[in-house]
Amino acid sequence: MSPDLILPYEGVLPDFASRPVWCGRGSTVIGAARIGAQAWIGDDGVIRADGQSVTVGERFWLGPRSTVHIATFTHGTVCGDRVTVGRNSVVHACTVGSDVVIEDDVVILDGATIGDGVVIEAGTTVFPRASLESGFVYGGSPAKSRRPIDRAGVAERAERLRESMSDNPPSPAPEPHEADETVFVARTARLRGRVGLGAGASVLFSCALDAEVGPIVVGADTNIQDNTVIRTRGEGVVIGRDTTIGHNVRVSDSRIGARCLIGIGAAVAPGTVIADEVMLAAGATTDPGQLLEGGHLWGGRPARILGPLDAEKRAMMARIVEGYCRHGREYRVAQVEAE
Template sequence: MSASPFVLPYHGILPVYPDLLRAGPRAALIGRVTLGPRAALGTLALIRGDGHVVEIGADFHLGDWGTVHIAHEMHPAIVGDRVTVGPDAVVHACTVGDDCVIEEDAIILDGSVLENGVVMEAGTIAFPRSRLEADTLYAGAPAKPVRRIDAAERAARAARIRALASAPPPPPPAGGAARLDIHSTTFIAANSSVSGAFKADAHASVLFSCTLDARNSEISLGENSNIQDNSLVRCPDGPVVVAANAVVGHNVVLESCTVGTGSLVGTGSRVAPGTVVEPDVLLAAGARTQRGQVLESGFLWGGNPARRIAPLDDKKRQMIPWIISTYCEYTADFLASQHRAAQRASFG
């Protein structure tokens, strides 16, 4: 059965996806993506190739809210045949061999290599430049080998993930319920959902497959800041404020919190209500804050619950403006592409 995901080019290059079996509601393929035959994409699943390429083999499965992305001009995402990726997992700028299974909420970070037949248990994080050995089960953060795994157990784990029921269709994209106060250069991806009051300054962006729900409060995004793919932002106890020049990574959850200028919230993090991320903070991938926690400026924080790990050095500080600059370039291209697509649709 064929399917039609949301598709957008990058620098004029469209994804290639022959014989797509299924695309759930608001699943998206963006830019320089080559997807092998018989792929299945869950609800809000996202594969994005902009500053580098994504190449994926046959029989790929990406669960609900799963994300595949690259690192600008440094690392592509290369995925082999018969790979299974569970819900809310992130495959980022890495190489994944054949027959791998990446369970729910697992994260693979830049430059990592998974050899054939690796299984990552739910919640496992492969830190940057990790190498995971073939036919081995991994768990923990950072990922550590647990034991060898045979083909039968690996197939059973893959089958469990592929059999998971898809999430119900999410609300429609930004429209009647949204109250937008945004600059003309703000980018909101067409397959992202915004409800309630949302304010954004120049060159701010909400990337693909995100859900923003302000309820009776407000979400605000400062100049040049971005909320990356498959992130969930909501306001159960008050507003969410993301200051200028801040980065919110892939598959993050922000709830009634503040993210300060020049800070980065890493992939897969969960920021609890009342959290204050002060300016000049780096929150590591997969971290979890506690309600009302204050993350002090000038430090790398990580873990569950989040704790101070080390002072930020110049190398880490330089990473954030580089990401900001790169994302401003990405989203200017996406904004123009999305505008052209809307114009074509309006003319039938």
């Protein structure tokens, strides 16, 4: 069984040591990814190696709506053997040892190193460049050691997590969506209802945009990254231009300004208003009705001001937008050629 969508990046296709044991609906593998034997990729699982490589060992399990990605200019991602990733988690530009369990809703960020025989509990955020020592259970945001665990304990946690993922209900099939020729909508993305996409916008792999109640309006050159879910239940969602919505973000009825970055695994609660030029850190959450003033880095649960949005951060945000505009053009061509 093969992933639902396989695409090259700069002419390089993924390399599978053997045919995966299972690949669910919407599963996607892209670019310079090396996948070990006996892999299991759940519905909407995304492995994207576009700019750096991704290497995963034998018996790698990737849960439904989870994402493995790289940092384009700095870090690839490496996972050892017998790594189990739960639902809606992100493994991003990091190094993960063997016999590791990454439970549901975990975010592992750039440059982090995870030792062998580790369990990362559900909802944990592993901060950039963190080092998690072998043989412990970790939890919290940022991740901290909770207690020691032996290999038998890790194997038991892995088995329980894998069994629960096997029972996950299947994702619905994507529906066709007409868009401007400058827009990229991944074939595995699902758009429903009144979704408007500005010129140059990108909706990446396995995203779900549900606008059957209120509308979703996305500004020009804005990118919505893999496995993000935007769902309206009232007035709708408006996102300004030149904004990045990171992997596995959750957005409810809200307003997000122009030139913003919403970090990996963040959650934007109903009624939130985010001004122009805001960075919301990975794993952060907002309170219902919260106002995030422009010109600041916000983070935490709930979000609070962590510091000014300095010139370096603004330049980084602009580079991401430029890079995803380029990705959108490249993926639009690659997806057509793959059909």
